[in-house]
Amino acid sequence: MSEKRFMKGNEAIAEAAVRAGCRFFAGYPITPQNEIPEYLSWRLPEVGGAYVQGESEIASVNMVYGAAAMGTRSMTSSSGPGISLKAEGISYLASAMLPALIVNISRGGPGLGSIQPAQSDYLQATKALGHGGFHAMVFAPNSAQEAVNVVYNAWDYAERDRNPVLVLMDGCLGNIMEEVELPPMKELSDEDLPEWSLTRRNGRDYQGNITPIYTEPILEGINAMAGEMYKAWEEEDVQVETYELDDAEYVVVAYGIASRVAKEAIMELRAEGYKIGMIRPITLFPFPKKTIHDLDYSRVKGIIDIEMTIPAQMREDIELQVAERCPVYEYGRSGGCLLDDEGVYDAIKDILTGGADNG
Amino acid sequence: MKTSFVFSGSGGQGIMSAGITLAQTAMRMGKHATYLPEYGPQQRGGSAKCTVVISDEPIISPLPRRCDNLIAMNNLAFRRFEEDLKPGGILLTNASLVTDEVNRDDVTVIAAAVDDLALELGNAKAANIILLGILIGATDIVSKEAFAQSLEEKFKSKAPEVLALNLAALDKGIAIGQQHKA
Numbered sequence: 001m002s003e004k005r006f007m008k009g010n011e012a013i014a015e016a017a018v019r020a021g022c023r024f025f026a027g028y029p030i031t032p033q034n035e036i037p038e039y040l041s042w043r044l045p046e047v048g049g050a051y052v053q054g055e056s057e058i059a060s061v062n063m064v065y066g067a068a069a070m071g072t073r074s075m076t077s078s079s080g081p082g083i084s085l086k087a088e089g090i091s092y093l094a095s096a097m098l099p100a101l102i103v104n105i106s107r108g109g110p111g112l113g114s115i116q117p118a119q120s121d122y123l124q125a126t127k128a129l130g131h132g133g134f135h136a137m138v139f140a141p142n143s144a145q146e147a148v149n150v151v152y153n154a155w156d157y158a159e160r161d162r163n164p165v166l167v168l169m170d171g172c173l174g175n176i177m178e179e180v181e182l183p184p185m186k187e188l189s190d191e192d193l194p195e196w197s198l199t200r201r202n203g204r205d206y207q208g209n210i211t212p213i214y215t216e217p218i219l220e221g222i223n224a225m226a227g228e229m230y231k232a233w234e235e236e237d238v239q240v241e242t243y244e245l246d247d248a249e250y251v252v253v254a255y256g257i258a259s260r261v262a263k264e265a266i267m268e269l270r271a272e273g274y275k276i277g278m279i280r281p282i283t284l285f286p287f288p289k290k291t292i293h294d295l296d297y298s299r300v301k302g303i304i305d306i307e308m309t310i311p312a313q314m315r316e317d318i319e320l321q322v323a324e325r326c327p328v329y330e331y332g333r334s335g336g337c338l339l340d341d342e343g344v345y346d347a348i349k350d351i352l353t354g355g356a357d358n359g
Numbered sequence: 360m361k362t363s364f365v366f367s368g369s370g371g372q373g374i375m376s377a378g379i380t381l382a383q384t385a386m387r388m389g390k391h392a393t394y395l396p397e398y399g400p401q402q403r404g405g406s407a408k409c410t411v412v413i414s415d416e417p418i419i420s421p422l423p424r425r426c427d428n429l430i431a432m433n434n435l436a437f438r439r440f441e442e443d444l445k446p447g448g449i450l451l452t453n454a455s456l457v458t459d460e461v462n463r464d465d466v467t468v469i470a471a472a473v474d475d476l477a478l479e480l481g482n483a484k485a486a487n488i489i490l491l492g493i494l495i496g497a498t499d500i501v502s503k504e505a506f507a508q509s510l511e512e513k514f515k516s517k518a519p520e521v522l523a524l525n526l527a528a529l530d531k532g533i534a535i536g537q538q539h540k541a
Contacts, residue, residue, distance in 0.1 A: 006382065006383050006392070031400075172395065175395060175396055176393050176394065176395045176421050177379065177382060177393065177395075178391075178418070178421070257422070260419055260420050260421065260422075261420045263419050264419045264420035267419070338422055339422060340422045341420045342425065343424060
């Protein structure tokens with residue numbers, strides 16, 4: 001049975017996590033994600049789960065490591081500065097092959113940056129969430145509803161892969177209230193505990209061991225397995241939305257909040273007769289390479305990367321697929337200044353009418 | 360039909376609460392709504408702003424640059440956002456605090472001393488509901504009945520006098536707003 005509520009994106013993430021079976025959260029406060037821990041602080045105890053406000057980000061992510069090792073669906077959340085602090089622990093989760101959900105509600109950066117929203121953590125999320133060359137699947141929802149959907153499924157991916165999953169969403173979407181339809185509670189029992197979990201199950205004693213430490217040549221084999229897993233994601237798990245691509249001469253690429261502002265501008269430009277469409281990555285890793293690579297570049301005259309950060313960060317991933325077959329343009333706002341519909345409309349129109357350089 | 364509202368003022372004036380209640384009421388009536396709060400590190404006394412978009416269709420961009428209705432609770436907010444109001448829009452000011460001259464001649468200006476009116480009703484905190492009442496009376500953006508339901512929901516855990524005060528504030532506002540109905 002589903003139900004509709006008017007919720008902040010952050011609250012929607014928290015409730016979806018509970019309904020997905022999450023029973024452990026540890027975190028440390030930071031704007032603009034505070035509604036997630038606030039919500040879970042009362043909601044998790046209601047369902048027999050545990051909420052801990054850790055003494056630091058580092059302690060919190062390592063508590064998640066412990067809970068995940070026991071097979072408990074576990075999560076932490078933060079914003080850019082806190083995700084940097086958790087980086088070591090996230091790398092250890094990947095090394096120990098433990099599933100967990102990490103949520104980054106992003107704000108302006110670098111450093112302390114701004115408490116206002118920004119999409120400034122794309123590179124961190126997709127290229128180096130921690131040291132050691134690992135990746136996590138990165139989901140970038142563009143509404144409270146889509147945030148519910150991806151969080152509800154996050155542990156299914158994380159447990160399948162025995163690897164952390166990241167949800168990256170900017171502070172705007174974290175704080176916007178809109179209507180969401182909530183899915184039913186997943187009722188998990190001890191039978192659902194992963195085989196590898198360090199827990200007593202079916203009368204067995206503690207089983208297996210979880211370690212983040214390997215020596216050569218075992219580590220090389222583990223690195224190679226991870227490499228195969230990332231390739232499989234590209235084949236199986238890319239999520240992307242396309243809009244009006246069939247006759248598009250210009251294609252906007254945008255994710256998260258930027259995709260919503262851009263779509264409104266595109267609809268207006270379409271109404272004026274411009275042939276323009278959009279590619280919206282929902283998974284930033286795996287990136288929808290094929291969708292961009294396979295565009296018909298005999299027709300497409302330009303790609304426009306729109307992000308709420310300056311300089312654009314997704315651009316390099318786009319350019320690799322475009323391979324110099326057409327110009328790539330970018331437009332953004334940054335440092336806590338928000339994109340808005342008229343600004344994006346003007347920027348795109350400038351490009352369409354030849355007023356902008358690709359630089 | 361898509362309509363946008365910016366509520367602006369300082370923390371403690373009920374800006375966020377007004378925005379949420381309006382958006383929730385729209386949803387109650389089967390419309391689509393988004394509510395985006397923006398504030399600085401301060402709480403009480405700091406700058407507070409929220410943007411509400413209400414539409415019959417699902418809302419794509421929740422980030423309009425300009426709004427159809429600007430509600431300004433003090434001079435600072437009024438000066439900061441005056442230019443963001445679309446021509447033909449409604450500028451609703453709290454005349455108890457907004458004393459600066461209005462520079463726009465292409466908008467409908469409604470100046471109401473809602474702080475004073477709320478005090479007359481018995482509690483300064485009802486000023487934001489009077490403002491919403493004015494907006495409802497002037498635009499019919501939501502129905503009085505649906506908004507009253509939202510108030511009942513909002514104050515159900517409070518003493519009955521709190522709801523009564525807010526319903527009186529709503530009536531007061533609607534009466535003023537109706538005088539400005541286009």
